[in-house]
Amino acid sequence: MQHEDPRNGESAHRSSKKPKLSSKFITESDTRDEFSHHQPRVARINNGSFGSCPGSVLTAQRHWQLQFLCQPDAFYFNTLRDGITASRKIIKDLINADHVDEVSLVDNATTAAAIVLQRIGLSFAEGKFQKNDTVLMLHCAFQAVKKSIQAYVTRAGGSVIEVRLPFPVNSEEEIISEFKKSIEEGKSNGRKIRLAIIDHITSMPSVVIPVKELVRICRAEGIEQVFVDAAHAIGSVKVDVKEVGADFYVSNLHKWFFCPPSVAFLYCKNSTSSSDLHHPVVSHEYGNGLPIESSWIGTRDYSSQLVVPSVLDFVNRFEGGIDGIMKRNHDEVVKMGKMLAESWGTNLGTPPEMSAAMIMVGLPSRLCLNSEEDAVTLRSHLRDHYGVEVPIFHQVSKDGEEEVRDKDGFITGYVRISHQVYNKLEDYEKLRDAINQLVEDGKTCKMLYTE
Amino acid sequence: MSLNHLFSHFSLKVEAFFFFCCSPRSYHRFSSYMASSLHNTPSAAVNGTSVADAKSRLPKRPRLLADPTPPLFTPSDILSEFSHHDPTVARINNGSFGSCPSSVISAQHDLQLQWLQQPDDFYFNQLQPKILQSRTIIKDLINADHVDEVSIVDNATTAAAIVLQQIAWGFAEGKFKHGDAAVMLHYAYGSVKKSVEAYVTRAGGYVIEVPLPFPVNSADEIIHEFRQALQRGKQNGRRVRLAVIDHVTSMPTVVIPVKELVSICREEGVDQVFVDAAHGIGCVDVDMKQIGADFYTSNLHKWYFCPPSVAFLYCKRSINNSDLHHPVVSHEYGNGLAIESGWIGTRDYSAQLVVPKALEFINRFEGGIDGIKKRNHECVVEMGKMLVEAWGTHLGCPPEMCSSMVMVGLPACLGISSDRDALNLRTCIREKFGVEVPIYYRSPKDGEDGGVTGYARISCQVYNKVEDYHKFSDAVNQLVHNAFTCASLPN
Numbered sequence A: 001m002q003h004e005d006p007r008n009g010e011s012a013h014r015s016s017k018k019p020k021l022s023s024k025f026i027t028e029s030d031t032r033d034e035f036s037h038h039q040p041r042v043a044r045i046n047n048g049s050f051g052s053c054p055g056s057v058l059t060a061q062r063h064w065q066l067q068f069l070c071q072p073d074a075f076y077f078n079t080l081r082d083g084i085t086a087s088r089k090i091i092k093d094l095i096n097a098d099h100v101d102e103v104s105l106v107d108n109a110t111t112a113a114a115i116v117l118q119r120i121g122l123s124f125a126e127g128k129f130q131k132n133d134t135v136l137m138l139h140c141a142f143q144a145v146k147k148s149i150q151a152y153v154t155r156a157g158g159s160v161i162e163v164r165l166p167f168p169v170n171s172e173e174e175i176i177s178e179f180k181k182s183i184e185e186g187k188s189n190g191r192k193i194r195l196a197i198i199d200h201i202t203s204m205p206s207v208v209i210p211v212k213e214l215v216r217i218c219r220a221e222g223i224e225q226v227f228v229d230a231a232h233a234i235g236s237v238k239v240d241v242k243e244v245g246a247d248f249y250v251s252n253l254h255k256w257f258f259c260p261p262s263v264a265f266l267y268c269k270n271s272t273s274s275s276d277l278h279h280p281v282v283s284h285e286y287g288n289g290l291p292i293e294s295s296w297i298g299t300r301d302y303s304s305q306l307v308v309p310s311v312l313d314f315v316n317r318f319e320g321g322i323d324g325i326m327k328r329n330h331d332e333v334v335k336m337g338k339m340l341a342e343s344w345g346t347n348l349g350t351p352p353e354m355s356a357a358m359i360m361v362g363l364p365s366r367l368c369l370n371s372e373e374d375a376v377t378l379r380s381h382l383r384d385h386y387g388v389e390v391p392i393f394h395q396v397s398k399d400g401e402e403e404v405r406d407k408d409g410f411i412t413g414y415v416r417i418s419h420q421v422y423n424k425l426e427d428y429e430k431l432r433d434a435i436n437q438l439v440e441d442g443k444t445c446k447m448l449y450t451e
Numbered sequence B: 001m002s003l004n005h006l007f008s009h010f011s012l013k014v015e016a017f018f019f020f021c022c023s024p025r026s027y028h029r030f031s032s033y034m035a036s037s038l039h040n041t042p043s044a045a046v047n048g049t050s051v052a053d054a055k056s057r058l059p060k061r062p063r064l065l066a067d068p069t070p071p072l073f074t075p076s077d078i079l080s081e082f083s084h085h086d087p088t089v090a091r092i093n094n095g096s097f098g099s100c101p102s103s104v105i106s107a108q109h110d111l112q113l114q115w116l117q118q119p120d121d122f123y124f125n126q127l128q129p130k131i132l133q134s135r136t137i138i139k140d141l142i143n144a145d146h147v148d149e150v151s152i153v154d155n156a157t158t159a160a161a162i163v164l165q166q167i168a169w170g171f172a173e174g175k176f177k178h179g180d181a182a183v184m185l186h187y188a189y190g191s192v193k194k195s196v197e198a199y200v201t202r203a204g205g206y207v208i209e210v211p212l213p214f215p216v217n218s219a220d221e222i223i224h225e226f227r228q229a230l231q232r233g234k235q236n237g238r239r240v241r242l243a244v245i246d247h248v249t250s251m252p253t254v255v256i257p258v259k260e261l262v263s264i265c266r267e268e269g270v271d272q273v274f275v276d277a278a279h280g281i282g283c284v285d286v287d288m289k290q291i292g293a294d295f296y297t298s299n300l301h302k303w304y305f306c307p308p309s310v311a312f313l314y315c316k317r318s319i320n321n322s323d324l325h326h327p328v329v330s331h332e333y334g335n336g337l338a339i340e341s342g343w344i345g346t347r348d349y350s351a352q353l354v355v356p357k358a359l360e361f362i363n364r365f366e367g368g369i370d371g372i373k374k375r376n377h378e379c380v381v382e383m384g385k386m387l388v389e390a391w392g393t394h395l396g397c398p399p400e401m402c403s404s405m406v407m408v409g410l411p412a413c414l415g416i417s418s419d420r421d422a423l424n425l426r427t428c429i430r431e432k433f434g435v436e437v438p439i440y441y442r443s444p445k446d447g448e449d450g451g452v453t454g455y456a457r458i459s460c461q462v463y464n465k466v467e468d469y470h471k472f473s474d475a476v477n478q479l480v481h482n483a484f485t486c487a488s489l490p491n
Helices: A028-034 A055-070 A072-095 A109-125 A143-154 A172-188 A211-220 A290-295 A308-315 A321-344 A372-386 A425-440 B003-021 B024-039 B051-056 B075-081 B102-117 B119-142 B156-172 B190-201 B219-233 B258-267 B337-341 B355-362 B368-391 B419-433 B466-481
Strands: A103-106 A134-138 A159-163 A193-199 A225-229 A248-252 A264-268 A358-362 A392-394 A413-418 B150-153 B181-185 B206-210 B240-246 B272-276 B295-299 B311-315 B405-409 B439-441 B454-459
Touching (some): A055 A072, A072 A290, A072 B419, A103 A290, A109 A248, A134 A143, A134 A172, A159 A172, A172 A193, A211 A225, A308 A321, A372 A425, B119 B150, B119 B355, B156 B190, B156 B240, B156 B272, B156 B311, B181 B190, B190 B240, B206 B219, B240 B258, B454 B466
Parallel strands (some): B181 B206, B272 B295
């Protein structure tokens, strides 16, 4: 007998008395079972950082691992390559790519960034690019990507433009406007912009970026190549690589697509601009194309790349499949975000339409969160003393910008809450109450250092 | 299905394998073979006990009350530890993908579960201390000076990319001149050769391959060829920026006199020496200070009982090599290779964290890893000799130049005349005879005719039994008896 969870958005007119032979969709109790390995005492509202993986997919993964251990040579010669190809085909269909050759599987977005940027570095080294040719990125790009740019672009003589995006943000127009300004600045000194790196969903603070529009602007402005870092995208927003139109597009499958750690796809639009892309860990497959190179980078456990078919089975047990999951996650996280903002007297960092399955919620100014260290300390305190896992962002105030206030002062800290199928109302209530308790006790972040 | 279900499901399968492979005949042969190996090792000593005590030790040592030392493995323990291996296969190819006992796999599962339970907590509080613990154990095992010299990476292939990318920067940034040389062995591993092409040749370096004789008769033959290659490297005012030397080549497998070759490199002014010891740890003696290389890498999942996959890259502390980076750049960039390698984005790092458990496993063998190495070596030489006698062929190298693997000549009448033949024959032997063994094609030199052109690389690891090699011997004899030739195999 299927238990109707009102949070799943099922419309009121569905009769709960309708006779069913078997449950068509996964039940709430099945879902709990699938995630029963999660630490029960923790309000796990940070799916964004490390993702999650259901028990049935983990079982499938064990099966693959055991096959390898049982007879690794036979596995290598007869099974592995076909398994990876099967996963790539599924992903190709999910993301609306033209050809499976455009889809490579790598460990994570961090690896994909290294692949794309290493090629940029080589172009500088081999004289294809001139000194001071430019790479453009968002100011809030993921730290690993920023370092990768330093390692491969700056080191090779390239220059970098950072686009400062406003936060909190009120509309897509604000982002588009800043982006256009930065391109102008970039081109002003006669520099050529060789690559633009654009997040589809930024990490901290988390905002859904209007990538399609920004890619279109890049093309209009003559930017050679565009790389979309969509680490959070698949399973949290719609991913249509032809519609987005970028040259390169990467997303992690272990974040919002229920794969075990770790697997990501790197899409490369099939054209001459994406040839000569190599995996930095060179194996005997070197020169056979990035998908083949990436499918063998030495002896390793490739099982997380092989379970994509099992993951598809899993998501299709939910009403609406992955689309249904995405919609419900979005609706819930917005609802929970509003609940928290209301309880704390604060704000949301973005309007609902600029968030996916994560949203930034302002923390009460009375916590006096004034530094990155404060954010880390508060996060640890919430984990250790309240059993709440949530990442915290320190908002650096910018000169001349109007800052957001609550009734006591400026809002300088935000939590990034996530919603995934295993989350419950109590998780967010736990966070709500924890923060309210700290405020009630008159605690500031500085006071937490010694606790 | 909850995770608890899947774990019990896994152990049921283990039980099934165990009972399957424990037929009376195979158990008897295995247990008597392993019993003699385990308990009659002349120089065995464990935990400081004397040789005499070790000799007289019974299989089931009575445990004293406060005895912290776990008992030595019995033959049936070992069967159980490897009961997940396909029992229908004579698995005499430990060299390719290694092997991992179930107690280490179980420890790995525990760590994977810890991550899945609360990944943030694991990331902030557990991961780095555990990686450091593994690095510290490795540092002691390999006689490195400082734990900073030890980085953990996925495999030797990754380590090669790290060392070679640094060379590429040397060319790109003008530290090296176009045409400066890198030297490697002709029998260097295929991936390493490609890596040299990707990072050295492409950047403008000149690559010299050292031809090695095979079959080989003495270390001197190798040393001689190496010296000559270095001379070629230094011609026309070139500097030799890097020498890549295998400690144990893969195909064909030979133990290379690395210590001597490193010394020659120093004499001849080679900038840096990188020893690719993919097969090193657990297979040959691995002493960083004795060998003296700048870089040394070895896989722990091949001969050190770790799960796939984990390797260490040792980098001698010196200003000459302070600019090494992991090619997958994370927020740790610039904090030193060991720290960079400790976080290259979200991944399963569990294989890197079970090194303590692998050490524990190894120390339940008489003589620890030294005892295992010695017995594996003796076993593989004995089995190699048995095979060449059965087939009328020869070994690819003298016993002192092989480790836990040896090349065994295949009867010439099999007609192996290409790499493709070797691969097809390997497949045929796997599918028709249930034997897993890699085969190497050696093209005949001028004037040679009708000689041995194919060699099998047999391995010996603690789970192997005499029966495995008899199965192989019988398979080849059968093929010869049937007048089989590789020409008859479908392409």
